Each structure stands twice: as C-alpha cells, then as structure tokens.
Amino acid sequence: MNTKTFEQYESVVRSYCRHFPKVFTDAKGAVLKDEDGTEYIDFFCGAGAVNYGHNNPYIKQKMIDYLATDGIIHALDMYTVPKREFIETLEEKIIKPRGLSYKIQFCGPTGTNGVEAAIKLARKNTGRSNIFAFMGCFHGMTLGALSLTSEMYARNGAGASLNDVTHIPAPYMFEGLDVINYMQTLLDDDHSAVSKPAAVIMETTQAEGGIRPFTNEFLRDVRAFCDKNDILMIVDDIQVGCCRTGTFFSFERAGIKPDMVVMSKSIGGIGMPLSIVLLREDLDIWKPAEHNGTFRGNQLSFVAGKASFDWLLENNVEAETQRKGEIVRAFLTKEVLPLDSRLELRGLGLIWGLDFGKINPELAEVVIEKCFENHLICECAGRDGAVFKIMPPLVIEDELLNKGLRIVADAVKEALA
C-alpha cells in the first residue's frame, strides 16, 4: 500500500495515521475499508465526529438530494433554507423538549472555533478575563482554547504565552480534596493570587483526559458554585455530546442547565464540519460581525445536521446507546478486568476507557497496535496515553460490537502476558 506521498509531502505534524498506516477508501456504519479491501471495525469514530455511523444512509440521502437541486453550498452566514431548517429542528425537537432555552451561534467549522467564541463571549459579558478550567481537560488547539487545554505536550507547541486561565484540580486527582471549596477559597482569599473568572468551562466526561466522567453531584455543585458567585458555566459537549453518553446533551444526567454549550463533531451529522455555541439569550450581546468567519455556513453540514436530529429521534439512539454501553461494561468487567487487578474501567454510554496507568502506561499503545493487527481501530487518551479508549459509532450492530470487544480482550491478554 502506497503511503509514500504522505511521508514525503505531508507535514510531520500528522498524528492518527501513525497508528493506522493504511490508505482508507470507504466506510459504512462501523466498518472502514482500506485500499486492499481489508475491513476494520471502528472503535474510534473519527474522535466522535461520526456518532451516527459512516455514510449513515438516511443522512447521506438528504445530502445527495440537496446537491441534486443545485442548492447553495457556501453562503457565509446568509439566510438559507438549510440553516433555517437546522435551527428549527434543533430548537423544536432537541432543545425545547428538554426544558432548555438557547440561542444558536454558528462559528468557524471546528470545535476549537466554538470554544474560542464561548470564552470570548463569557469575557465580554462579565468584563473578567480569567477562566477556570479543569486539569485533564481538552478544549482545542487554537491559542484561546489551548490556554484551557491542560496537556503540556500540546501547550508547549504554542510558542506563545497561554494566559488568563486558572487550572483547577479535577475531583479524581486528590482523594479528599473538596474541589468546590477549593474554587470558593480562590475567590474568597485575598491572598489567593487568582482573579475571579468569567466562566468555568468543563467537559462532563473528560474524553482526551482519559475517560473521566464527573459525577452528577459534582456537575450540580459546579452549577451551584457558578450561580452563587455570578460566574458562567460553559459545557464543552464537542466530544461527549450528540448522544455519546446516552442522552443528546451529556449534562442531562445531572439535570443542570449550562449558560453556554459548545458543540461540534457529530453536530455535523455525518462527519461534516460544523461548530455551534448554544447560549442563554441574555448573553447574546455581540455586536454584528464582532466574531466572524468565512466558513460559518456550510449548507451541507446544516442538511446533514438537521437530518441527524430527525434520524436519531426516529431510531431511539439515546436508549440504544445506553443499552450498548451496558454490553461494553458487562463484557469488559467479565472478560478484561479479571486479567489484572490494577486495570481500571471507566465510562458511560458508548465511551469507555481501560486505564493501564497503574501497571504500565505504555501497554495502552501495545493494545492499540495488537487491535489494529486484528483489524480494529482504537485510540488512547489520558496522562501518558495510558487509557485505551473505546468509542464505536452509536449505530454499531451488537454482533460487530461483541466481535470488536473480543479483539480488545485478546489484545489486552497478549499485552499483559
């Protein structure tokens, strides 16, 4: 298989292809195919961008139908039919039925663009520059978002100072640390050296941070802390939103209402680039064009996104994700955890992590390689890349899910041997 072109001409910054050095051609549901026709089960799912399956037939047909009409593709942020339908469907079928109320800001097409917009708007609303983010978080790679992202490897690539963020220890990091009290002390102590933030930004389950779900109680406590101190709460649902954890919004399990929600990845339905901020109406104090961008209006993304809302409701995707998540939990608990008492399993919905950190962080990498040899695509996450991540498309058939899990179990067994 010819990968020379990439090695010769593509920047060495490339990353995922290093774990999967094949040339891929087509994909359907939870299966990818390479140039030689070899099939791979996908437990990585475009890092959460294709929750509803590769080439989801319903969504794809809507896109084909739209293309066939010579529908406008690029329209800046002009009014278009696909944008109107996307907004109406998101508001009427997803947001309002959940007792939520948000306006929608369309951002540049990647997650990090949405994060930039959200923190900029939080700062504009409060007149404060500091933001609280949690250690272990990942919020993107552009400078504002990167100042939030805690991973040192990524931060060191910035070549610029990354300011105006205070990183708070995540609750799992220090046993017995009352994180809410810690944050309150930072505000109340006139010798804390920390300025009151505009916002607290968080993933409800840290994904790149090693599949670390925060408890419902902690999420509610953060909400209460923000309310008490007049601080905005921003949930980054870029990776764990769009049904990944078993509900459309990941924070639904805690019954909270964030002030802003950032969404990207699967909000584009079928892997189309799209990023949005959902914001409380009174926060919408932008001046026209004050946060702009050429690609805030890819019509095919709107078509695919709208189609995905209709499709996920019709197909009970939330309940199905919870059911399949239970298959993953039960299988790994029975077949993998007994292999070594130091292994840890964390997750919910269809995002799970096997943590090798207490044995040897490098084992996660070994398992990824063994899985790939057996035609299963997986990635790692967390400190030292020690967490083997399991994140299949939500549409994966039970049989394929079990087949993939068996490959994982065999790979872990081999790696530990």
Ligand SMILES: Cc1ncc(COP(=O)(O)O)c(C=O)c1O
């Ligand atoms: C939680 C979270 N926030 C932000 C981002 C950044 O999104 P993008 O890579 O599209 O800029 C990611 C990407 O993995 C993410 O997982």
